[in-house]
Amino acid sequence: MKGMTKLDPQLYAFTYGCELSCVHTENCFVPISEIIAVEETEFNKKQRNIGRWQKMAKLHAFTVYYVKKARNHRWRCSGATFWCEDEHLCNQWTQALKELLEMQKSRPKQLLVYINPYGGKRQGKRIYEQKVAPLFSLASISTDVVITEHANHAKDNLFEVNIYKYDGVVCVGGDGMFSEVMHGLIGRMQKDSGIDQNNPKASLVQCNIRIGIIPAGSTDCICYSTVGISDPVTSALHIILGDCQPLDVSSVHHNNTFLKYSVSLLGYGFYGDILKDSEKKRWMGPMRYDYSGFKTFLSHHYYEGTIAYQPAKHTHGSPRDKERCRTGCYICKQSEKQLSEQSKERGLKHEEGAEEWKVIKGKFLAINAVSMSCACPRSPKGLSPAAHLADGSADLILVRKCSRFDFLRYLVRHTNQDDQFDFPFVDVYRVKCFQFTSKLSEDNESNVMDIGKKRFGQFCRDHPACCCNIVNSTWNCDGETLDSSAVEVRVHCQLMKLFARGIEEDCKDEAAHSQSSIEQLL
Ligand SMILES: Nc1ncnc2c1ncn2[C@@H]1O[C@H](COP(=O)(O)OP(=O)(O)OP(=O)(O)O)[C@@H](O)[C@H]1O
Ligand SMILES: CCCCCCCCCCCCC/C=C/[C@@H](O)[C@H](CO)NC(=O)CCCCC
Numbered sequence: 001m002k003g004m005t006k007l008d009p010q011l012y013a014f015t016y017g018c019e020l021s022c023v024h025t026e027n028c029f030v031p032i033s034e035i036i037a038v039e040e041t042e043f044n045k046k047q048r049n050i051g052r053w054q055k056m057a058k059l060h061a062f063t064v065y066y067v068k069k070a071r072n073h074r075w076r077c078s079g080a081t082f083w084c085e086d087e088h089l090c091n092q093w094t095q096a097l098k099e100l101l102e103m104q105k106s107r108p109k110q111l112l113v114y115i116n117p118y119g120g121k122r123q124g125k126r127i128y129e130q131k132v133a134p135l136f137s138l139a140s141i142s143t144d145v146v147i148t149e150h151a152n153h154a155k156d157n158l159f160e161v162n163i164y165k166y167d168g169v170v171c172v173g174g175d176g177m178f179s180e181v182m183h184g185l186i187g188r189m190q191k192d193s194g195i196d197q198n199n200p201k202a203s204l205v206q207c208n209i210r211i212g213i214i215p216a217g218s219t220d221c222i223c224y225s226t227v228g229i230s231d232p233v234t235s236a237l238h239i240i241l242g243d244c245q246p247l248d249v250s251s252v253h254h255n256n257t258f259l260k261y262s263v264s265l266l267g268y269g270f271y272g273d274i275l276k277d278s279e280k281k282r283w284m285g286p287m288r289y290d291y292s293g294f295k296t297f298l299s300h301h302y303y304e305g306t307i308a309y310q311p312a313k314h315t316h317g318s319p320r321d322k323e324r325c326r327t328g329c330y331i332c333k334q335s336e337k338q339l340s341e342q343s344k345e346r347g348l349k350h351e352e353g354a355e356e357w358k359v360i361k362g363k364f365l366a367i368n369a370v371s372m373s374c375a376c377p378r379s380p381k382g383l384s385p386a387a388h389l390a391d392g393s394a395d396l397i398l399v400r401k402c403s404r405f406d407f408l409r410y411l412v413r414h415t416n417q418d419d420q421f422d423f424p425f426v427d428v429y430r431v432k433c434f435q436f437t438s439k440l441s442e443d444n445e446s447n448v449m450d451i452g453k454k455r456f457g458q459f460c461r462d463h464p465a466c467c468c469n470i471v472n473s474t475w476n477c478d479g480e481t482l483d484s485s486a487v488e489v490r491v492h493c494q495l496m497k498l499f500a501r502g503i504e505e506d507c508k509d510e511a512a513h514s515q516s517s518i519e520q521l522l
Protein backbone atom coordinates (compact mmCIF):
# COMPACT_ATOMS: atom_id res chain seq x y z
CA MET A 1 0.00 0.00 0.00
CA LYS A 2 1.45 3.35 -1.05
CA GLY A 3 -0.11 5.44 1.67
CA MET A 4 -3.32 5.45 3.65
CA THR A 5 -5.94 8.06 2.88
CA LYS A 6 -6.98 10.15 5.88
CA LEU A 7 -9.96 8.20 7.14
CA ASP A 8 -13.17 10.11 7.43
CA PRO A 9 -16.76 8.89 6.82
CA GLN A 10 -16.97 11.19 3.80
CA LEU A 11 -13.66 10.18 2.26
CA TYR A 12 -12.45 7.13 0.46
CA ALA A 13 -10.68 4.82 2.84
CA PHE A 14 -9.28 2.23 0.48
CA THR A 15 -7.17 3.48 -2.39
CA TYR A 16 -6.35 1.86 -5.64
CA GLY A 17 -2.76 0.75 -6.18
CA CYS A 18 -2.33 -0.48 -2.66
CA GLU A 19 -0.34 -3.43 -1.54
CA LEU A 20 -3.18 -4.46 0.67
CA SER A 21 -4.84 -7.46 -0.91
CA CYS A 22 -8.25 -8.86 -0.46
CA VAL A 23 -10.03 -12.20 -0.59
CA HIS A 24 -12.96 -11.24 -2.74
CA THR A 25 -13.81 -11.33 -6.40
CA GLU A 26 -15.84 -8.24 -7.16
CA ASN A 27 -15.59 -4.47 -6.67
CA CYS A 28 -18.15 -2.80 -4.46
CA PHE A 29 -18.76 0.39 -2.52
CA VAL A 30 -19.56 0.16 1.16
CA PRO A 31 -20.46 3.27 3.15
CA ILE A 32 -19.00 3.31 6.66
CA SER A 33 -22.60 3.38 7.87
CA GLU A 34 -23.07 -0.11 6.40
CA ILE A 35 -20.01 -1.73 7.95
CA ILE A 36 -21.05 -4.12 10.69
CA ALA A 37 -17.64 -4.80 12.26
CA VAL A 38 -13.92 -4.97 11.60
CA GLU A 39 -11.92 -7.83 13.07
CA GLU A 40 -8.30 -8.94 13.09
CA THR A 41 -8.21 -12.23 11.21
CA GLU A 42 -5.99 -15.24 11.44
CA PHE A 43 -4.66 -15.40 7.87
CA ASN A 44 -5.21 -18.72 6.26
CA LYS A 45 -3.14 -19.41 3.15
CA LYS A 46 -5.84 -21.71 1.88
CA GLN A 47 -8.03 -18.65 1.47
CA ARG A 48 -6.07 -17.88 -1.66
CA ASN A 49 -3.58 -20.32 -2.98
CA ILE A 50 -1.59 -18.06 -5.28
CA GLY A 51 2.02 -19.10 -5.82
CA ARG A 52 3.66 -15.77 -5.01
CA TRP A 53 2.14 -15.71 -1.52
CA GLN A 54 3.66 -19.05 -0.68
CA LYS A 55 7.08 -17.45 -0.25
CA MET A 56 5.94 -14.98 2.38
CA ALA A 57 6.90 -15.61 5.96
CA LYS A 58 3.94 -14.18 7.82
CA LEU A 59 0.85 -12.38 6.65
CA HIS A 60 -1.40 -10.11 8.68
CA ALA A 61 -5.06 -9.74 7.94
CA PHE A 62 -8.31 -8.10 8.96
CA THR A 63 -11.90 -8.69 7.84
CA VAL A 64 -14.48 -6.03 7.12
CA TYR A 65 -18.02 -7.32 7.72
CA TYR A 66 -20.62 -5.29 5.89
CA VAL A 67 -24.27 -5.30 4.86
CA LYS A 68 -24.92 -6.83 1.50
CA LYS A 69 -28.29 -5.82 0.05
CA ALA A 70 -30.04 -8.62 -1.79
CA ARG A 71 -33.40 -8.69 -3.56
CA ASN A 72 -36.72 -7.79 -1.95
CA HIS A 73 -35.19 -5.71 0.87
CA ARG A 74 -33.31 -8.72 2.23
CA TRP A 75 -29.97 -7.92 3.90
CA ARG A 76 -27.12 -10.29 4.58
CA CYS A 77 -23.79 -10.04 6.41
CA SER A 78 -20.88 -10.32 4.01
CA GLY A 79 -17.14 -10.14 4.65
CA ALA A 80 -13.98 -9.12 2.83
CA THR A 81 -10.60 -10.13 4.23
CA PHE A 82 -7.58 -7.93 3.53
CA TRP A 83 -3.98 -8.96 4.15
CA CYS A 84 -0.43 -7.68 3.86
CA GLU A 85 3.07 -8.42 5.18
CA ASP A 86 3.39 -5.28 7.27
CA GLU A 87 1.85 -5.87 10.71
CA HIS A 88 1.96 -2.18 11.59
CA LEU A 89 0.08 -1.21 8.43
CA CYS A 90 -2.52 -3.87 9.07
CA ASN A 91 -3.04 -2.63 12.64
CA GLN A 92 -3.30 0.95 11.43
CA TRP A 93 -6.12 0.01 9.07
CA THR A 94 -7.96 -2.00 11.69
CA GLN A 95 -7.64 0.77 14.24
CA ALA A 96 -8.71 3.49 11.85
CA LEU A 97 -11.79 1.55 10.73
CA LYS A 98 -12.74 0.75 14.31
CA GLU A 99 -12.47 4.45 15.17
CA LEU A 100 -14.78 5.27 12.29
CA LEU A 101 -17.29 2.74 13.56
CA GLU A 102 -17.08 4.29 17.04
CA MET A 103 -18.15 7.57 15.45
CA GLN A 104 -21.47 6.04 14.34
CA LYS A 105 -23.30 7.39 17.38
CA SER A 106 -26.76 6.05 16.60
CA ARG A 107 -25.61 2.42 16.92
CA PRO A 108 -26.77 0.55 20.01
CA LYS A 109 -24.21 -0.82 22.48
CA GLN A 110 -26.51 -2.36 25.03
CA LEU A 111 -29.87 -3.98 24.32
CA LEU A 112 -32.61 -5.57 26.36
CA VAL A 113 -34.03 -8.58 24.50
CA TYR A 114 -37.38 -10.29 25.11
CA ILE A 115 -38.05 -13.61 23.40
CA ASN A 116 -41.52 -15.11 23.14
CA PRO A 117 -40.81 -18.84 22.80
CA TYR A 118 -44.44 -19.53 21.83
CA GLY A 119 -45.04 -16.96 19.06
CA GLY A 120 -45.69 -18.04 15.44
CA LYS A 121 -44.16 -21.47 14.79
CA ARG A 122 -42.49 -21.48 18.24
CA GLN A 123 -39.10 -20.78 16.71
CA GLY A 124 -38.31 -17.51 18.53
CA LYS A 125 -35.56 -18.90 20.77
CA ARG A 126 -33.86 -20.82 17.98
CA ILE A 127 -34.05 -17.87 15.58
CA TYR A 128 -32.47 -15.58 18.16
CA GLU A 129 -29.73 -17.97 19.21
CA GLN A 130 -28.75 -19.12 15.73
CA LYS A 131 -29.31 -16.08 13.54
CA VAL A 132 -29.31 -12.96 15.68
CA ALA A 133 -27.07 -13.43 18.74
CA PRO A 134 -23.94 -14.19 16.63
CA LEU A 135 -24.46 -10.94 14.68
CA PHE A 136 -24.95 -8.89 17.86
CA SER A 137 -21.78 -10.39 19.28
CA LEU A 138 -19.86 -9.66 16.05
CA ALA A 139 -21.00 -6.04 16.32
CA SER A 140 -19.89 -5.94 20.01
CA ILE A 141 -23.44 -5.33 21.26
CA SER A 142 -24.02 -6.56 24.78
CA THR A 143 -27.43 -7.96 25.61
CA ASP A 144 -29.61 -8.87 28.57
CA VAL A 145 -31.95 -11.61 27.36
CA VAL A 146 -35.30 -12.48 28.93
CA ILE A 147 -37.22 -15.50 27.69
CA THR A 148 -40.81 -14.77 28.58
CA GLU A 149 -42.67 -17.23 30.78
CA HIS A 150 -46.19 -15.89 30.36
CA ALA A 151 -48.19 -13.25 28.51
CA ASN A 152 -47.45 -9.71 29.83
CA HIS A 153 -44.11 -10.83 31.27
CA ALA A 154 -42.20 -8.39 29.02
CA LYS A 155 -44.65 -5.56 29.61
CA ASP A 156 -44.57 -5.89 33.41
CA ASN A 157 -40.80 -6.28 33.39
CA LEU A 158 -40.40 -2.97 31.53
CA PHE A 159 -42.00 -1.18 34.50
CA GLU A 160 -39.39 -2.66 36.87
CA VAL A 161 -36.02 -2.59 35.11
CA ASN A 162 -33.73 0.39 34.63
CA ILE A 163 -34.69 0.95 31.00
CA TYR A 164 -32.55 4.07 30.72
CA LYS A 165 -29.32 2.06 30.71
CA TYR A 166 -30.31 0.44 27.39
CA ASP A 167 -30.00 1.87 23.88
CA GLY A 168 -32.98 -0.14 22.77
CA VAL A 169 -35.36 -3.00 23.45
CA VAL A 170 -35.62 -5.94 21.08
CA CYS A 171 -38.64 -8.22 20.85
CA VAL A 172 -38.40 -11.62 19.26
CA GLY A 173 -41.92 -12.67 18.30
CA GLY A 174 -44.90 -11.39 16.38
CA ASP A 175 -47.08 -8.29 16.39
CA GLY A 176 -48.56 -9.29 19.76
CA MET A 177 -45.14 -9.47 21.34
CA PHE A 178 -44.22 -6.11 19.84
CA SER A 179 -47.45 -4.70 21.22
CA GLU A 180 -46.51 -5.90 24.71
CA VAL A 181 -43.09 -4.29 24.58
CA MET A 182 -44.55 -1.07 23.15
CA HIS A 183 -47.17 -0.90 25.95
CA GLY A 184 -44.43 -1.49 28.52
CA LEU A 185 -42.19 1.24 27.13
CA ILE A 186 -44.86 3.88 26.42
CA GLY A 187 -46.58 3.14 29.74
CA ARG A 188 -43.30 3.42 31.62
CA MET A 189 -42.45 6.75 29.94
CA GLN A 190 -45.85 8.21 30.89
CA LYS A 191 -45.57 6.91 34.45
CA ASP A 192 -42.09 8.40 34.87
CA SER A 193 -43.34 11.74 33.48
CA GLY A 194 -46.52 11.84 35.56
CA ILE A 195 -48.85 11.63 32.53
CA ASP A 196 -52.26 10.04 33.08
CA GLN A 197 -52.86 7.54 30.27
CA ASN A 198 -56.57 7.49 31.10
CA ASN A 199 -56.96 11.02 29.79
CA PRO A 200 -57.72 10.59 26.07
CA LYS A 201 -56.62 14.17 25.35
CA ALA A 202 -53.30 14.00 27.21
CA SER A 203 -50.18 14.92 25.23
CA LEU A 204 -48.15 11.76 25.63
CA VAL A 205 -44.39 11.85 26.16
CA GLN A 206 -42.44 10.50 23.18
CA CYS A 207 -40.47 7.35 23.76
CA ASN A 208 -36.90 7.69 22.52
CA ILE A 209 -35.78 4.18 23.42
CA ARG A 210 -36.01 2.40 20.07
CA ILE A 211 -37.65 -1.00 19.64
CA GLY A 212 -36.19 -3.63 17.34
CA ILE A 213 -38.40 -6.39 15.99
CA ILE A 214 -36.97 -9.80 15.19
CA PRO A 215 -39.90 -11.37 13.36
CA ALA A 216 -40.93 -14.75 14.73
CA GLY A 217 -44.71 -14.46 14.78
CA SER A 218 -47.68 -15.37 12.62
CA THR A 219 -48.35 -12.13 10.69
CA ASP A 220 -45.31 -9.92 11.46
CA CYS A 221 -47.10 -7.02 9.85
CA ILE A 222 -45.25 -4.28 11.78
CA CYS A 223 -41.87 -5.65 10.79
CA TYR A 224 -42.89 -6.16 7.14
CA SER A 225 -44.42 -2.68 6.84
CA THR A 226 -41.37 -0.93 8.30
CA VAL A 227 -38.55 -2.98 6.75
CA GLY A 228 -40.13 -4.41 3.59
CA ILE A 229 -39.53 -8.03 4.49
CA SER A 230 -40.10 -10.35 7.40
CA ASP A 231 -36.60 -11.74 7.89
CA PRO A 232 -34.74 -12.06 11.22
CA VAL A 233 -31.23 -11.45 9.80
CA THR A 234 -32.32 -8.32 7.92
CA SER A 235 -33.96 -6.94 11.07
CA ALA A 236 -30.90 -7.74 13.20
CA LEU A 237 -28.73 -5.80 10.73
CA HIS A 238 -31.05 -2.77 10.86
CA ILE A 239 -30.68 -2.86 14.65
CA ILE A 240 -26.87 -3.12 14.46
CA LEU A 241 -26.60 -0.16 12.05
CA GLY A 242 -28.72 1.88 14.47
CA ASP A 243 -31.53 2.75 12.07
CA CYS A 244 -34.33 4.95 13.35
CA GLN A 245 -37.92 5.06 12.08
CA PRO A 246 -40.50 7.11 13.98
CA LEU A 247 -43.94 5.56 14.24
CA ASP A 248 -47.46 6.87 14.84
CA VAL A 249 -49.33 5.28 17.73
CA SER A 250 -53.12 5.38 18.19
CA SER A 251 -54.54 5.39 21.70
CA VAL A 252 -57.86 3.64 22.35
CA HIS A 253 -60.09 4.79 25.22
CA HIS A 254 -63.56 4.03 26.52
CA ASN A 255 -65.28 6.44 28.93
CA ASN A 256 -62.04 8.12 29.96
CA THR A 257 -60.40 4.78 30.58
CA PHE A 258 -57.29 3.80 28.65
CA LEU A 259 -57.68 0.49 26.84
CA LYS A 260 -54.77 -0.01 24.43
CA TYR A 261 -52.34 1.44 21.93
CA SER A 262 -52.24 0.38 18.30
CA VAL A 263 -49.70 0.89 15.53
CA SER A 264 -51.00 -1.38 12.80
CA LEU A 265 -54.61 -2.54 12.59
CA LEU A 266 -57.48 -1.54 14.81
CA GLY A 267 -60.30 -3.49 13.23
CA TYR A 268 -63.94 -4.12 14.17
CA GLY A 269 -66.14 -6.65 12.41
CA PHE A 270 -64.29 -8.92 9.96
CA TYR A 271 -60.77 -8.75 11.45
CA GLY A 272 -62.07 -8.67 15.03
CA ASP A 273 -64.15 -11.79 14.40
CA ILE A 274 -61.22 -13.60 12.72
CA LEU A 275 -59.02 -12.84 15.71
CA LYS A 276 -61.59 -13.91 18.29
CA ASP A 277 -62.15 -17.23 16.55
CA SER A 278 -58.43 -17.80 15.87
CA GLU A 279 -57.44 -17.33 19.54
CA LYS A 280 -59.15 -20.67 20.30
CA LYS A 281 -57.01 -22.31 17.63
CA ARG A 282 -53.57 -21.06 18.70
CA TRP A 283 -52.29 -24.64 18.53
CA MET A 284 -52.65 -24.43 14.73
CA GLY A 285 -49.92 -21.76 14.58
CA PRO A 286 -50.08 -19.19 11.74
CA MET A 287 -52.56 -21.44 9.86
CA ARG A 288 -55.23 -20.44 12.40
CA TYR A 289 -55.78 -17.17 10.55
CA ASP A 290 -56.55 -18.97 7.27
CA TYR A 291 -58.99 -21.31 9.01
CA SER A 292 -60.74 -18.53 10.96
CA GLY A 293 -60.55 -16.20 7.96
CA PHE A 294 -62.47 -18.65 5.82
CA LYS A 295 -65.01 -19.30 8.58
CA THR A 296 -65.54 -15.59 9.23
CA PHE A 297 -65.88 -14.89 5.52
CA LEU A 298 -68.65 -17.49 5.25
CA SER A 299 -70.50 -16.15 8.31
CA HIS A 300 -70.69 -12.71 6.59
CA HIS A 301 -71.71 -10.78 9.68
CA TYR A 302 -72.17 -7.09 9.64
CA TYR A 303 -72.55 -4.63 12.46
CA GLU A 304 -74.53 -1.44 12.88
CA GLY A 305 -73.00 1.63 14.43
CA THR A 306 -71.98 5.27 14.28
CA ILE A 307 -68.56 6.65 13.45
CA ALA A 308 -67.53 10.23 14.07
CA TYR A 309 -64.12 11.38 12.84
CA GLN A 310 -61.96 14.45 12.43
CA PRO A 311 -60.14 14.57 9.07
CA ALA A 312 -56.35 14.81 9.21
CA LYS A 313 -56.03 18.25 7.59
CA HIS A 314 -52.41 18.73 8.67
CA THR A 315 -51.04 16.12 6.28
CA HIS A 316 -50.71 16.53 2.51
CA GLY A 317 -51.33 12.93 1.56
CA SER A 318 -54.52 11.04 0.85
CA PRO A 319 -55.31 7.30 1.11
CA ARG A 320 -55.91 7.17 -2.68
CA ASP A 321 -52.40 8.49 -3.53
CA LYS A 322 -50.24 6.46 -5.86
CA GLU A 323 -47.12 7.51 -3.89
CA ARG A 324 -46.13 5.18 -1.04
CA CYS A 325 -44.40 5.96 2.26
CA ARG A 326 -40.74 5.11 1.69
CA THR A 327 -37.39 5.71 3.44
CA GLY A 328 -36.99 9.45 4.10
CA CYS A 329 -40.68 10.05 3.27
CA TYR A 330 -41.38 13.75 2.57
CA ILE A 331 -44.90 13.67 4.04
CA CYS A 332 -43.68 12.12 7.31
CA LYS A 333 -40.86 14.70 7.48
CA GLN A 334 -43.41 17.51 7.15
CA SER A 335 -45.38 16.03 10.05
CA GLU A 336 -42.18 15.84 12.09
CA LYS A 337 -41.59 19.57 11.50
CA GLN A 338 -45.15 20.41 12.52
CA LEU A 339 -44.75 18.29 15.62
CA SER A 340 -41.65 20.14 16.79
CA GLU A 341 -43.32 23.51 16.07
CA GLN A 342 -46.39 22.41 18.03
CA SER A 343 -44.35 21.34 21.01
CA LYS A 344 -42.73 24.81 21.06
CA GLU A 345 -46.08 26.58 21.13
CA ARG A 346 -48.10 23.88 22.81
CA GLY A 347 -51.77 24.61 23.30
CA LEU A 348 -52.07 27.47 20.81
CA LYS A 349 -52.67 25.45 17.67
CA HIS A 350 -54.46 22.26 16.69
CA GLU A 351 -57.25 22.60 19.20
CA GLU A 352 -59.12 19.40 18.46
CA GLY A 353 -62.42 20.65 19.86
CA ALA A 354 -62.51 23.56 17.41
CA GLU A 355 -62.40 21.36 14.29
CA GLU A 356 -65.44 19.78 12.71
CA TRP A 357 -66.53 16.20 13.25
CA LYS A 358 -68.02 14.18 10.40
CA VAL A 359 -70.59 11.55 11.34
CA ILE A 360 -71.41 8.35 9.46
CA LYS A 361 -74.07 5.83 10.45
CA GLY A 362 -74.47 2.46 8.79
CA LYS A 363 -74.08 -1.28 8.63
CA PHE A 364 -70.52 -2.41 8.21
CA LEU A 365 -68.76 -5.67 7.44
CA ALA A 366 -65.50 -4.15 8.59
CA ILE A 367 -64.28 -0.96 10.20
CA ASN A 368 -60.51 -0.79 9.93
CA ALA A 369 -58.28 1.99 11.21
CA VAL A 370 -54.66 1.57 10.13
CA SER A 371 -51.79 3.82 11.23
CA MET A 372 -49.49 2.20 8.67
CA SER A 373 -50.06 0.24 5.43
CA CYS A 374 -50.32 -3.13 7.27
CA ALA A 375 -48.36 -4.82 4.50
CA CYS A 376 -47.48 -8.40 5.39
CA PRO A 377 -46.60 -11.57 3.50
CA ARG A 378 -50.35 -12.30 3.08
CA SER A 379 -50.93 -8.88 1.55
CA PRO A 380 -47.68 -7.27 0.33
CA LYS A 381 -49.28 -3.87 -0.31
CA GLY A 382 -51.41 -3.97 2.85
CA LEU A 383 -54.83 -2.78 3.94
CA SER A 384 -54.06 0.82 2.97
CA PRO A 385 -51.09 0.91 0.58
CA ALA A 386 -50.61 4.70 0.77
CA ALA A 387 -50.78 5.00 4.58
CA HIS A 388 -47.78 6.63 6.24
CA LEU A 389 -45.67 5.35 9.11
CA ALA A 390 -45.17 8.70 10.79
CA ASP A 391 -47.54 11.38 9.43
CA GLY A 392 -49.76 11.64 12.51
CA SER A 393 -52.78 10.13 10.81
CA ALA A 394 -54.61 6.84 10.35
CA ASP A 395 -56.61 5.62 7.38
CA LEU A 396 -60.16 4.78 8.38
CA ILE A 397 -61.57 2.14 6.00
CA LEU A 398 -65.30 1.48 6.11
CA VAL A 399 -66.58 -1.59 4.30
CA ARG A 400 -70.35 -1.37 4.18
CA LYS A 401 -72.86 -4.19 3.93
CA CYS A 402 -72.45 -5.84 0.53
CA SER A 403 -72.82 -9.31 -0.99
CA ARG A 404 -70.41 -12.11 -0.14
CA PHE A 405 -69.19 -12.05 -3.73
CA ASP A 406 -68.40 -8.31 -3.58
CA PHE A 407 -66.65 -8.73 -0.25
CA LEU A 408 -64.54 -11.51 -1.75
CA ARG A 409 -63.63 -9.20 -4.67
CA TYR A 410 -62.61 -6.59 -2.12
CA LEU A 411 -60.43 -9.07 -0.20
CA VAL A 412 -58.78 -10.45 -3.32
CA ARG A 413 -57.66 -6.93 -4.26
CA HIS A 414 -55.41 -6.95 -1.17
CA THR A 415 -53.32 -9.53 -2.94
CA ASN A 416 -53.07 -8.02 -6.44
CA GLN A 417 -52.36 -4.64 -8.03
CA ASP A 418 -56.00 -3.49 -8.28
CA ASP A 419 -57.30 -0.64 -6.11
CA GLN A 420 -59.17 -2.07 -3.11
CA PHE A 421 -60.87 1.27 -2.46
CA ASP A 422 -62.47 1.39 -5.89
CA PHE A 423 -65.81 -0.11 -4.81
CA PRO A 424 -69.07 1.75 -4.09
CA PHE A 425 -69.35 -0.03 -0.71
CA VAL A 426 -65.84 0.96 0.47
CA ASP A 427 -64.97 4.40 1.86
CA VAL A 428 -61.60 5.54 3.14
CA TYR A 429 -60.72 8.67 5.09
CA ARG A 430 -57.45 9.97 6.49
CA VAL A 431 -58.20 10.89 10.10
CA LYS A 432 -56.46 12.14 13.22
CA CYS A 433 -59.09 10.81 15.61
CA PHE A 434 -62.41 8.98 15.56
CA GLN A 435 -65.08 7.51 17.76
CA PHE A 436 -67.17 4.42 17.17
CA THR A 437 -70.30 3.33 18.99
CA SER A 438 -72.12 0.18 18.04
CA LYS A 439 -75.90 0.41 17.63
CA LEU A 440 -76.32 -2.16 20.35
CA SER A 441 -74.38 -0.14 22.88
CA GLU A 442 -76.13 3.09 21.80
CA ASP A 443 -79.48 1.41 22.40
CA ASN A 444 -78.37 -0.01 25.69
CA GLU A 445 -77.02 3.31 26.91
CA SER A 446 -79.97 5.43 25.88
CA ASN A 447 -82.52 2.96 27.19
CA VAL A 448 -80.91 1.52 30.28
CA MET A 449 -84.28 1.01 31.85
CA ASP A 450 -85.86 -0.53 28.78
CA ILE A 451 -85.48 -4.15 29.74
CA GLY A 452 -87.52 -5.41 26.81
CA LYS A 453 -85.20 -3.73 24.32
CA LYS A 454 -82.17 -5.12 26.09
CA ARG A 455 -83.53 -8.61 25.98
CA PHE A 456 -84.55 -8.38 22.33
CA GLY A 457 -81.22 -6.73 21.49
CA GLN A 458 -80.06 -10.28 20.86
CA PHE A 459 -82.13 -10.35 17.66
CA CYS A 460 -81.85 -8.33 14.53
CA ARG A 461 -85.07 -6.40 14.83
CA ASP A 462 -85.06 -4.92 11.35
CA HIS A 463 -84.40 -8.00 9.24
CA PRO A 464 -84.56 -11.27 11.15
CA ALA A 465 -83.36 -13.27 8.14
CA CYS A 466 -80.30 -11.19 7.39
CA CYS A 467 -76.72 -11.47 8.63
CA CYS A 468 -76.96 -8.39 10.86
CA ASN A 469 -75.16 -9.65 13.93
CA ILE A 470 -77.07 -10.14 17.13
CA VAL A 471 -74.10 -9.29 19.30
CA ASN A 472 -71.25 -6.84 19.13
CA SER A 473 -68.04 -7.69 17.35
CA THR A 474 -64.62 -7.45 18.99
CA TRP A 475 -61.79 -5.07 18.17
CA ASN A 476 -58.62 -6.53 16.73
CA CYS A 477 -55.95 -4.24 18.17
CA ASP A 478 -52.61 -5.24 16.58
CA GLY A 479 -53.65 -8.86 17.02
CA GLU A 480 -55.00 -8.51 20.58
CA THR A 481 -58.72 -8.66 21.29
CA LEU A 482 -60.50 -5.71 22.80
CA ASP A 483 -64.12 -6.06 23.93
CA SER A 484 -65.44 -2.55 23.83
CA SER A 485 -68.29 -1.55 21.56
CA ALA A 486 -67.70 2.17 22.13
CA VAL A 487 -64.20 3.53 21.63
CA GLU A 488 -62.43 6.84 21.23
CA VAL A 489 -59.26 6.67 19.12
CA ARG A 490 -56.57 9.31 18.68
CA VAL A 491 -53.37 9.20 16.63
CA HIS A 492 -50.22 10.38 18.41
CA CYS A 493 -47.75 11.51 15.78
CA GLN A 494 -44.38 9.73 16.02
CA LEU A 495 -44.87 8.65 19.62
CA MET A 496 -42.22 5.97 19.35
CA LYS A 497 -39.24 4.84 17.30
CA LEU A 498 -38.11 1.58 15.72
CA PHE A 499 -34.73 0.24 14.64
CA ALA A 500 -35.79 0.44 10.98
CA ARG A 501 -35.66 2.95 8.12
CA GLY A 502 -38.97 2.39 6.32
CA ILE A 503 -39.14 0.55 3.02
CA GLU A 504 -36.31 1.50 0.68
CA GLU A 505 -36.90 2.40 -2.96
CA ASP A 506 -34.90 0.43 -5.49
CA CYS A 507 -31.65 -0.05 -3.58
CA LYS A 508 -29.50 -0.16 -6.74
CA ASP A 509 -30.46 3.43 -7.59
CA GLU A 510 -29.62 4.57 -4.09
CA ALA A 511 -26.16 2.99 -4.18
CA ALA A 512 -25.38 4.83 -7.42
CA HIS A 513 -26.22 8.19 -5.81
CA SER A 514 -24.44 7.55 -2.55
CA GLN A 515 -21.85 10.22 -1.77
CA SER A 516 -20.25 8.94 1.41
CA SER A 517 -18.77 5.68 0.24
CA ILE A 518 -15.68 3.78 1.09
CA GLU A 519 -14.28 2.56 -2.14
CA GLN A 520 -13.04 -0.93 -1.58
CA LEU A 521 -10.56 -2.67 -3.76
CA LEU A 522 -11.95 -6.12 -3.53
N1 LIG B 1 -44.13 -17.14 27.42
C1 LIG B 1 -45.34 -16.84 26.95
N2 LIG B 1 -46.38 -17.70 27.08
C2 LIG B 1 -47.58 -17.41 26.56
N3 LIG B 1 -47.87 -16.27 25.88
C3 LIG B 1 -46.88 -15.39 25.72
C4 LIG B 1 -45.56 -15.62 26.23
N4 LIG B 1 -44.78 -14.57 25.90
C5 LIG B 1 -45.57 -13.72 25.23
N5 LIG B 1 -46.83 -14.19 25.11
C6 LIG B 1 -48.00 -13.59 24.41
O1 LIG B 1 -48.19 -14.27 23.17
C7 LIG B 1 -48.94 -13.42 22.32
C8 LIG B 1 -48.71 -13.72 20.87
O2 LIG B 1 -47.37 -13.69 20.59
P1 LIG B 1 -46.71 -13.21 19.23
O3 LIG B 1 -47.27 -11.94 18.79
O4 LIG B 1 -45.25 -13.27 19.47
O5 LIG B 1 -47.08 -14.37 18.19
P2 LIG B 1 -48.27 -14.56 17.16
O6 LIG B 1 -49.55 -14.15 17.78
O7 LIG B 1 -48.15 -15.95 16.67
O8 LIG B 1 -47.89 -13.59 15.96
P3 LIG B 1 -48.63 -12.30 15.34
O9 LIG B 1 -48.91 -11.38 16.49
O10 LIG B 1 -47.63 -11.74 14.38
O11 LIG B 1 -49.88 -12.77 14.67
C9 LIG B 1 -48.55 -12.02 22.72
O12 LIG B 1 -49.70 -11.27 22.87
C10 LIG B 1 -47.81 -12.16 24.03
O13 LIG B 1 -48.41 -11.35 25.03
C1 LIG C 1 -59.29 -15.23 -1.23
C2 LIG C 1 -58.09 -14.56 -0.76
C3 LIG C 1 -58.35 -13.49 0.23
C4 LIG C 1 -57.09 -13.02 0.87
C5 LIG C 1 -57.31 -11.84 1.74
C6 LIG C 1 -56.04 -11.43 2.37
C7 LIG C 1 -56.17 -10.18 3.16
C8 LIG C 1 -55.07 -10.15 4.13
C9 LIG C 1 -54.98 -8.85 4.85
C10 LIG C 1 -54.03 -8.99 5.99
C11 LIG C 1 -54.08 -7.80 6.86
C12 LIG C 1 -53.26 -8.00 8.07
C13 LIG C 1 -53.44 -6.89 9.01
C14 LIG C 1 -52.58 -7.09 10.21
C15 LIG C 1 -53.04 -7.40 11.35
C16 LIG C 1 -52.16 -7.67 12.52
O1 LIG C 1 -52.13 -6.54 13.35
C17 LIG C 1 -52.67 -8.86 13.32
C18 LIG C 1 -51.65 -9.25 14.36
O2 LIG C 1 -50.57 -9.87 13.80
N1 LIG C 1 -52.93 -9.99 12.47
C19 LIG C 1 -54.14 -10.44 12.26
O3 LIG C 1 -55.10 -9.99 12.81
C20 LIG C 1 -54.28 -11.62 11.31
C21 LIG C 1 -55.20 -11.26 10.19
C22 LIG C 1 -55.19 -12.34 9.16
C23 LIG C 1 -56.23 -12.14 8.14
C24 LIG C 1 -56.32 -13.27 7.17
Ligand SMILES: [Ca+2]
Pocket: 248, 370, 371, 372, 387, 388, 389, 390, 391, 392, 393, 394
Ligand atom coordinates in the same frame (compact mmCIF):
# COMPACT_ATOMS: atom_id res chain seq x y z
CA1 LIG D 1 -49.76 7.13 9.98
